[in-house]
Amino acid sequence: MSSSLQLNHNGNLKHFLSISGLDKALLTSILDTADSFIEVGERTIRNVPLLRGKTVVNLFFEPSTRTRSTFELAAKRLSADVLNLDIRTSATSKGESLSDMLMNLEAMASDMFIVRHAQSGAPHFIAESVTPGVGIINAGDGWHAHPTQAMLDMLTIRQKKGRIEGLKVGIIGDILHSRVARSQIRALKMLGADEVRVIAPNTLLPPEIESLGATVFNQLSAGLKDLDVVIMLRLQRERMHGALLPSEQEYYKRYGLTQNALKYAKPDAIVMHPGPINRGVEIESAVADGKQSVILDQVTNGIAVRMAVMSMAMSGQTEAKNLLKEAQSA
């Protein structure tokens, strides 16, 4: 279902909604294309003319300055026109339905929507409803998926470790509410990671997480043992309210990544975090700023990955349109 929605008839990307449904070859080609865009980012003039004349709409139903900015920058580096829409203040508060709003946006001749929404599956819904030819990129939906974040993490791991195959990776923190973790687990498994661990207390783990291919660890030291990659997740402070955790202190003491805790991982393990960081809540400053941290590389890679995914999806839509034209003329 989601794979056929994301791919055109030639098996090329036309929407980027979730890692699930995409094979290893396609994920690898996203990483390879992103590598080329990293080179573009190092030039005097960082723009390429690929999406010149195209309109990319940032459709953010949930606030996020950081993700929106990287998508905006990525679109601009591809020479696209960018429209930022903050939906919370406009459409839905006036009772306009999502489908009606999309029709209006399409009337503005948009070519691509970057969608962030609090509801899991909202980008799927939009991809199913939009006119053919408009690409949808998921910039995070509910607890479901954040595929561009996962791919920029994969790119960072590949840069630092030279490969993903055979690595042991641990994801620490609030897995239950994390779309990032779900996409990371999918991507890591598909790209051949040896082991993906989720490390958290049971109240922060979704049911049957093992069915995604992850191994559960409740204890940080045991979970960190032999890891090549340590991925921290942000702990939302509101988790203290819903009887999920008793206090920040108790959590930090048991699951916070301190320099001492990091010693359990391999000496050359890298430390990642999707940001923004809560220093002293899930990670110690010395670790976040330490030499094993690759958090700033993740930010740089985020732009390249988004450029790759946007240009590939736009290309896939073009291909789908051409196929349709051929079919009609035949």
Next chain:
Amino acid sequence: MFNQQELSAILDNMSEELAAQLQGCAFKMVGIRTGGVWIARELAKRLDYDEEIGELDISFYRDDFTRIGLNPSVTPTRLPFGCEDAHLLLVDDIIMSGRTIRAAMNELFDFGRPASITLAVLADLGQRELPIAASVTGQVMQLPKGKRLKLSGPEPLSLNQES
């Protein structure tokens, strides 16, 4: 059509012409991936150019993206020198419409404003759609309709017709 020996002779002639044209000029060599890089390497040997050759992947600069989409196997462009005020020797295997050269020049300008660009191509098939001409051309040819010219390489180099 042309085997390695025949190509070698053409390349010898090209490098002689280039040496004459670029006499006394500290130029930098750039090949357009993939065939242009192979030809650039051959010319470099003959011109005693021992610096690293720049490799240009023009996928992001093609003017037909909206028609044919993105090259699925794009690789990073690698320029081991700056373009600003540099004299560039741009090398490609085959020139036809001129659109590839236009894309390549657009890309080079994003690295800085070169002092000059000299273009060398192995084969010129005519059928130009843009006002672009090579400074040095190895072989001018005409192809029968429906045929394409393809350079195989890098070892051994050969130039063949395909349908």
Next chain:
Amino acid sequence: MKLKLVDGQYLSPDQTWKSFKSIYIEDGKVKSIDQDADIDTERTIDCSGLRVIPALIDLNVTLKKATTNSNTEHSEVEAAVAGGVSTFCCSPDISPINDSPAASKLLASLASAQSKVEILPLGALTQQLQGEALSEYAELRDAGCIGLSNAYLPINDLLTTKRCFDYAHTYGLSVFVHPMERSLYQGSMHSGSVSTMLGLQGISYLAESIAVSQLIMLAKNSGAHLHLAQVSCKESVDLIRKAKNDGLTVTADVAVANLVYTHEAVQGFSSVFHCCPPLRDETDRLSLINAVKDGTIDAICSAHQPCGNSDKQAPFAESAKGLSTIEHLMHYAKMLDNSGELSVEAFVKAMTLGASKALKRHAPLIEIGASANLAIISSGNAKELKAGSMKSFGKNSPIIGHKLLTEVTHTLRSGELVYEKQSS
């Protein structure tokens, strides 16, 4: 109308298929089977290749805007008879909510204004279905409600639930409850591998089974008749089985969707499968089927909930809940029969004998002297179902585009032909 059915098979009272040469129907009753009767029939229906079953009794139908939109009410009645249903219970979650004698009378007048199906109103267990204060049970009963229900909304706390049972028993009213423990019943689908994969908040089986065990204790204590509506998981089945073994007068039903589908159907955020109770896992589904077979679950219902197209046009959790199923009950029956999981006979039994047990009514059987509430079914003609051909205004059917395995060709209520499939 005087009718004659000839040359078919019928489901006999011993639950086997019997061939018949003729069935005469007069004065709303089955007059004779395979005996010549001296009646001038107005109509003869050739049943060769067809099967005659008692018309279905559906314990849960949501009419939605029935009382504000007469067309909607009409369309759902048409859908019911097209599905072979002659009687259905109308859930109180309509507009206005059936929590007052005025609302009940409005519904009763709608029901009597048409004669195609028998509509049995269920009154609201709590005012406005809010789960807080009792509605006027005695008045609701006098206005025609045959039982009480809180639709798919939870009751606040156990004290309120206890009082509902005690007060209902005072007036001899049955309590139809979909078991939900409010604090746990949060989410949009079954809590399991698929909810984890899709990042949707899941409803644990505990949200239902804990409520089942509490309701059974409260019913026992009050003496009221408890009907557990649309149970969905194995743990509920186990608790009901034990209660029945202990001699309690508890009855239960299951929604047809929970027998046919599991949470895997939600993959790809398919909002047509957003329903209450949620589709659960394969263990639950098989346990529900076994419970229907052994009588632990008495009845199967459609849990029909027609939704407008725009109501389903939303991200999964925000889309309207419910499936439009009443028209194709026999298609689902045949699906289960084809997979060898549940025979058509057992399915029909649950929607006739089982349902009437929950309603404390006489069993509808095809025998001389019985009311002629019948449905005639054919094996499907392998045509794909199109949304436009559905009678229900709710096109939220999961089998649009599928080939119909069985179709109802005729439905009779009290000897009157209330539905006849148009040959197309």
